[in-house]
Amino acid sequence: MNIVQNISLRPLVWHSRDDGWETSAAQAFDNIFYTSNYLAACSRDKGSTFQHVSPFKLAASAGQTFCCDQVTEFVPGANMFVWILLTETSMLMCLATPDELKSSKGKSWVVYSLDAATFSFREDPFFDYPQISYGDDFLYLTFNVAGGNAFICRFHYGQLRERQTINFQYFVANNSYICPCHMSGNRGLFVVQNNSSQLRLFSWMENSNIISWNDLNIETIPTDDFEIRLPDNNVWLGPLSKIDTSVTGVTREGNKVWAAWSGARRVYNQHDNSFPHPHIGIAIIDIISLKVEQRYLWNPEHAFAYPSLASNPNGDVAITFMWGGDRHYVQHGVGFLKGTTELWSTTNSIALTGGGHYITARMSYPEYRHFIGAGYNSPKLDPPVNGYTYENHPRYVVFHR
Numbered sequence: 001m002n003i004v005q006n007i008s009l010r011p012l013v014w015h016s017r018d019d020g021w022e023t024s025a026a027q028a029f030d031n032i033f034y035t036s037n038y039l040a041a042c043s044r045d046k047g048s049t050f051q052h053v054s055p056f057k058l059a060a061s062a063g064q065t066f067c068c069d070q071v072t073e074f075v076p077g078a079n080m081f082v083w084i085l086l087t088e089t090s091m092l093m094c095l096a097t098p099d100e101l102k103s104s105k106g107k108s109w110v111v112y113s114l115d116a117a118t119f120s121f122r123e124d125p126f127f128d129y130p131q132i133s134y135g136d137d138f139l140y141l142t143f144n145v146a147g148g149n150a151f152i153c154r155f156h157y158g159q160l161r162e163r164q165t166i167n168f169q170y171f172v173a174n175n176s177y178i179c180p181c182h183m184s185g186n187r188g189l190f191v192v193q194n195n196s197s198q199l200r201l202f203s204w205m206e207n208s209n210i211i212s213w214n215d216l217n218i219e220t221i222p223t224d225d226f227e228i229r230l231p232d233n234n235v236w237l238g239p240l241s242k243i244d245t246s247v248t249g250v251t252r253e254g255n256k257v258w259a260a261w262s263g264a265r266r267v268y269n270q271h272d273n274s275f276p277h278p279h280i281g282i283a284i285i286d287i288i289s290l291k292v293e294q295r296y297l298w299n300p301e302h303a304f305a306y307p308s309l310a311s312n313p314n315g316d317v318a319i320t321f322m323w324g325g326d327r328h329y330v331q332h333g334v335g336f337l338k339g340t341t342e343l344w345s346t347t348n349s350i351a352l353t354g355g356g357h358y359i360t361a362r363m364s365y366p367e368y369r370h371f372i373g374a375g376y377n378s379p380k381l382d383p384p385v386n387g388y389t390y391e392n393h394p395r396y397v398v399f400h401r
Contacts, residue, residue: 021392022358025374026074026081028098028365033081033106034374035070036358036394040083042106047396053106058094059087062111071358074098075134076365078157082132082139083109089124090115091143095160110163119151119170129357133180133188133250137206140188142178150178152202152211154188171211175200177246179259183311183363184252189287191250191259196221196268199247199259199292201285216292218283221245222274225265228303228325232380234352236330237278237305242356245281249309249361253317253338257285260307260319263296277325278303282337297321297341302328309337310361312368316401319343320361320373322354330354332375334361334399346397351377352390364398373397 025034032043032050040053059066064087072083081101083094094109116124126146133140138154145151153170160166173192181189188204197220204211223245226237237243249260263281265273279298285291297304303325310318317338323345324330330351335343354377364370375397378390385391 021354021376021378021394022069022356023374023376023394024071024073024358024360025372025396026072026362027372028074028076028081031081031098031101032372032396033072033074033083033101034394034396035072035083035085036376036392037068037070037356039394040070040106042101044102044105047398051105055085058109058111059085059092062087062092062113064088064090064092064113069128069130069358071130071132071360073132073134073362074365075139075157075160077134077137078139078160080157080160084130084132084141086127086130091127091130093141095163112166129177131180133182133184135184135188135206136186138188140180140184140190142180142190144176148176149174150176150192152178152180152188152190152204154204169209171204173202178202179247179250181250181252181257182309189250189252189257191247191257191285193221193245193247193261196223196245199283199285201257201287201290203287214290216283216285216290218292219294220267221261221281222264222267224268225273226262226278228277230325230329230352231327232350236325236353237303237355241353243278243305248357248359249307249319251309251311251317253311253315255286255288257287258309258311258317258337259283259285260309262305262307276300278305280304280307280321282307295337297343299323302326306355306359308359308361310363310371312363312371314368316369316371318361318363318371318373318399320359320375320397322359322375322377324351324354330377332359332373332377332395332397334371334373334375334397336401342401344399346373346375346395347377347393349377349379349393351379353378370398370400373399
């Protein structure tokens with residue numbers, strides 16, 4: 001167990017009048033905020049239309065240069081859209097209520113800058129892979145820093161609503177690619193792989209300053225042989241695809257934590273394949289008994305990859321993912337895991353690639369039965385345009401049982 005550190009953070013205020021593949025979306029009432037690596041957009045009519053928002057201009061207004069990763073979430077307990085984006089030297093946490101998002105077309109935010117000074121680094125760190133989630137009373141933020149460590153931060157809703165100096169807490173873990181749990185309730189919950197045969201479950205009770213963790217053995221994850229050929233003989237899930245077996249989706253349903261990752265065909269150092277194609281592995285962890293049940297999404301005709309999970313108060317567990325290979329081009333999909341597994345493809349195109357760190361599923365608000373999926377695929381350009389063989393097509397999907 002470890003005691004966390006306390007930090008104070010002062011806000012900046014940003015207002016913009018100008019418009020500006022890893023995808024993320026948040027929705028509250030009629031308002032949607034959508035991000036990808038170099039794009040942000042706002043809808044005020046449930047997705048019928050979107051207006052571009054420039055992450056470059058937001059970063060510039062804070063004296064920073066926008067870099068890359070972005071992620072967004074709506075936090076009902078704080079009545080707040082949260083937008084995290086990386087700059088070359090910092091990480092910006094941006095806040096707006098649904099009314100503020102609507103009236104400003106997504107261009108008016110209160111901005112907090114998390115930089116080297118925030119965490120007492122001697123030099124500018126390399127922030128990477130931010131993810132956010134929420135519990136009953138706290139917003140949670142996880143991210144990597146150079147050196148193989150990850151940070152877990154939490155922010156109380158009361159201070160987020162006040163928009164003044166925020167006193168927040170953080171914990172440094174000797175792991176990287178920690179995935180926060182959505183709808184985590186009375187505690188922050190986080191899952192990471194210690195290795196291909198073991199998960200670590202972090203637990204941070206919301207009435208405590210102490211983080212604890214348990215290491216849980218699982219069936220060994222196949223890590224070798226991800227590549228799969230498409231109908232035109234192009235490769236998906238190759239070395240440049242950002243594919244690995246890190247946990248990319250975690251959500252809570254009752255006393256169960258569902259965690260999901262991408263898996264390859266073959267366990268390291270084994271001769272035979274465990275699966276005919278890349279697949280999605282799922283661990284269902286009982287947070288009381290710490291027993292683990294495992295499931296898999298796989299198919300003899302194509303691959304699954306890049307899962308993200310979400311849940312709602314009704315106990316539904318939703319997933320968004322990519323699928324394709326062999327006789328199928330790469331497509332985006334959504335579905336449900338609890339009870340009878342139901343999966344749907346949201347795209348149907350001659351697409352060469354798709355996926356990445358940020359393919360996200362979220363609960364809709366206040367229509368809890370509904371979920372939203374943010375994904376993309378990349379249809380082939382024939383002939384190529386300016387040397388590009390494909391273009392990215394973001395997807396925003398609403399789905400329910």
